[in-house]
Amino acid sequence: NLTGDVIVASGLIAYLGAFTPDLREREALSWAAASKEKNIPGSEEFSLATCLGEPVKIRNWTICGLPNDAFSIENGIVVDQSRRWPLCID
Numbered sequence: 001n002l003t004g005d006v007i008v009a010s011g012l013i014a015y016l017g018a019f020t021p022d023l024r025e026r027e028a029l030s031w032a033a034a035s036k037e038k039n040i041p042g043s044e045e046f047s048l049a050t051c052l053g054e055p056v057k058i059r060n061w062t063i064c065g066l067p068n069d070a071f072s073i074e075n076g077i078v079v080d081q082s083r084r085w086p087l088c089i090d
Contacts, residue, residue: 001041001042001043002041003040003041003042004032004035004036004040004041004042004043005042005043005046005050005051006051007031007035007040007042008028008031008032008035008042008046008051009046009048009051009052011027011031012024012027012028012031012048012074012078013052013077013078013081013082016028017075017078017082021070021071021074024071024074028046028048029046032046048074048077048078049070049073049074049077052077052081053073053077057080058073058076058077061073061076
């Protein structure tokens with residue numbers, strides 16, 4: 001399942017950092033469905049936190065004041081995994 005999940009995660013980090021949670025989720029579901037159509041293995045339900053998140057690091061972020069919602073955690077992962085300064089709207 002790693003291949004399809006990493007494809008979707010890479011696209012999310014590269015292209016969807018500045019968009020709303022609804023659009024991110026819709027596009028991630030669309031990309032996951034497209035990868036399944038091409039017989040690329042992936043998880044039944046994609047989650048950026050499950051794919052690229054490190055639970056200890058995420059817990060540290062919440063202890064330091066990051067809201068404990070999926071959108072904020074995704075933004076933290078996008079910032080953590082990006083090589084350049086990403087555009088995130090929170």
